[in-house]
Amino acid sequence: DAMVIQNPRYQVTQFGKPVTLSCSQTLNHNVMYWYQQKSSQAPKLLFHYYDKDFNNEADTPDNFQSRRPNTSFCFLDIRSPGLGDAAMYLCATSRERFGQFFGPGTRLTVL
Amino acid sequence: GQQLNQSPQSMFIQEGEDVSMNCTSSSIFNTWLWYKQDPGEGPVLLIALYKAGELTSNGRLTAQFGITRKDSFLNISASIPSDVGIYFCAGQLDRGSTLGRLYFGRGTQLTVWP
Numbered sequence: 001d002a003m004v005i006q007n008p009r010y011q012v013t014q015f016g017k018p019v020t021l022s023c024s025q026t027l028n029h030n031v032m033y034w035y036q037q038k039s040s041q042a043p044k045l046l047f048h049y050y051d052k053d054f055n056n057e058a059d060t061p062d063n064f065q066s067r068r069p070n071t072s073f074c075f076l077d078i079r080s081p082g083l084g085d086a087a088m089y090l091c092a093t094s095r096e097r098f099g100q101f102f103g104p105g106t107r108l109t110v111l
Numbered sequence: 112g113q114q115l116n117q118s119p120q121s122m123f124i125q126e127g128e129d130v131s132m133n134c135t136s137s138s139i140f141n142t143w144l145w146y147k148q149d150p151g152e153g154p155v156l157l158i159a160l161y162k163a164g165e166l167t168s169n170g171r172l173t174a175q176f177g178i179t180r181k182d183s184f185l186n187i188s189a190s191i192p193s194d195v196g197i198y199f200c201a202g203q204l205d206r207g208s209t210l211g212r213l214y215f216g217r218g219t220q221l222t223v224w225p
Contacts, residue, residue, distance in 0.1 A: 006153075031211050042199060042215035043154070050211070090153050094211050099144050099203070102153035 003027070004103035006091050012109045013081050021076040021106045023091030032074040033100060034066055035090040043090055049074060078108075086110045114138075117200050117216025124190055125224050132198060132219045133184040140202030143176050143183035144213070148197045157198075158185070190223050197221070 004025045013019040023032065030051050035043035047056045049068045063085070065077045078085055088107050092100040117134045124130060134143070142161050146154035158169050160176035160183060167174055173186045183202075187194055200216040 004153075033211075040218075042217055043213075045212065048211070088151075092153075096211065099142070099156050099159040100201075100211070100213055101156060102146075105151070105153045107151065 004091060004093055004101055006089075006103040006106050008106060009104060010107050010109070012111065013078075014111050015082065016080045019078050019081055019108070021078075021089050021091075021108070023074045023076070023103055024072050025091075025093045025103075026072070027093055027095070027101065028071065029093035029095045029101070030071070031094045031096070032068060033092040033094070034064075034074070034076050035092065036085075037088040037090055037105070046076070081108070081110045083110050115200060115202055115214055115216040117219060119219060120217065121220040121222070123222045123224065126190060126192060128190055130187040130190055130194070130221060131184060132200075133182065134200030134202075134216045135182040136202055136214075137181070138202075139180040140204060140214075141180075142203035143174070144201040144203060145172075145174050145183070145185045146199045146201065148199065148218075150196075154199060187221075190221075192223050192225055195221055195223050 007022050033048040034046045037043040045057050046060045047066050063079050067075045088105045090105045091103040094100040115136050144159050145157045148154040158167050158174040163180045164178050165176040171188045197218045197220050199218045201213040
């Protein structure tokens with residue numbers, strides 16, 4: 001089945017230790033998104049790729065970066081995680097303006 | 112930015128009852144989407160609406176895209192325990208630099224008592 005896959009599902013890191021979260025998709029969608037979701041809140045968009053074009057949200061901290069080496073894969077790099085970065089990180093894909101499809105998420109814990 | 116007002120914030124109902132929730136916006140959207148999120152999982156797309164006035168069903172779920180393009184509702188008929196979760200509405204624009212961006216409501220937490 002076509003799907004959005006996120007690895008790992010659970011990630012524990014230490015304060016200040018870089019971490020990379022990965023997302024892959026078999027839907028062949030041209031747009032990929034990264035969201036941060038904290039408890040009892042709606043997902044908050046961090047950035048998205050429209051094909052190879054990177055679009056950063058104005059309020060996304062510099063601590064967060066992303067890479068999209070090809071259509072299928074997208075990575076979220078957190079350079080120096082702080083306690084406030086503990087959250088669920090969601091990857092989503094879409095084809096043009098049609099509805100976004102989310103992966104299962106990666107729960108990040110910062111010790 | 113666009114603000115979506117989703118209500119109610121939470122609902123406690125008995126199994127078999129019907130459920131209705133809605134979302135309103137101060138701005139026009141081209142697409143309305145409804146998602147369900149279970150604890151520890153990503154949101155799952157339930158229904159997508161692309162045209163003003165459109166009424167779409169998915170099993171026991173029915174959603175409508177408001178004529179003004181500023182609102183949408185979701186109905187769940189004959190609720191069952193597995194309907195428990197958080198339901199999010201989302202509006203989407205499809206032009207310019209905001210292409211594909213979703214604006215989410217705050218969510219409706221649904222609890223179903225057996």
